[in-house]
Amino acid sequence: MAEDRDANPKELMKLAKSGDNQAFGKLYELYFTPVFKYVYFRVKDSADAEDITQTVFLKVFRSISNFKDQNVAPLSYFFTIARNTIIDGWRTKKEFTVANGEANVFEQIPDTDPSPLQTAEKNETGKIMQAAIQKLTDDQKEVIILKFINGLSNKEISPIVGKSEEAIRQIQCRALVSLRNILKSHNDI
């Protein structure tokens, strides 16, 4: 995946755990974008996504001394905290996601100078895709985001969602078939 193997996240975690702020800075650089992407696609709101991402890194910074490196990969640690923060957020603030799944515009950083037509088409397709993702079940949504948007392997996803690799494979296949059906029905209209 997205994990920079050269930076050796486990070693960075050990250093950060012993109070090395530079190591934490490197971990931050490494995981900031993947965590933000995951959170953004889960909550569908850029302001909420920013708040949650910030909370995630504050939580990691506070709890890094409790990190046990025997079994958990740093990547899973960050994503698990992000996942729990989203769930906690939903418990306290239920309107993270918009009920009809279409009210929020799929905001993105534009590519280099796209034409207005390209931007409109891209935004339109993005909205449709986002709406289709929101129609999936929670498990499917989570696996699709982690697997195809964040580019994690099934092995990396397994500890985050607490399911076996085989279960994840099934969920992702079912989710892809559902997505294809949703998009196909939309195109037929």
Added chain:
Amino acid sequence: MNENNQNQNQKVEAVLSEALGHLESGKTPAEVLILYPEHATILQEVFSTLNFLKKEGESLVPSKEFFNKTIYNVSLEDTVTEAQDSRYIRKEVEGRPSEVNIITKTHEIMSKLKIIIPVGIVAVLALMFVRSDVRTNLPTLSNGNEEQKNLQTTSDTESQINLPAATGDVDDAVDALFLASSNEASLLNDETNDAAYLTADSQAISDFGQSYDANSF
């Protein structure tokens, strides 16, 4: 109809699972499509969906401003890492005063001072009052002491009179007579003292009678 759809979906899911396995093992989408000619159309649609999802993920990048803002907020956090924790514990063990201890001790001292200062002031005032009271009563007390001292010496003299034992010797008998006469002289002296004491008493009573005025009350 629904059952047919379900069966169809299950078949597609099984094929898709295999196809994704091939992709993960490094095969290109084109190579995978050749392996499943019957499901090529569906797989093609799924692959384009995957491609779109991937592009969506790649194009979404948090702004530099947000990145910097977050790391700034994190840097403001004061966390207790293992190293800091052990340093803190070591300080406690070595008995070096920590900031927390200094504050706590200062607070304790201040709260004690709040009680000690008023109590001290009251004690000093009480001592001053007692001393001034003693000074005003001092002359009367000293007079009384002198009289008491005289009485004490008299009684001491009495207790010191010891008669010698009868030995049958003339010299001893003469000595005994001399001693008895001297004892009589000391007894006389005592009586004189007693008389003086009584005179002093009556004088004191008469003084008190003169100074006391019932009408003043």
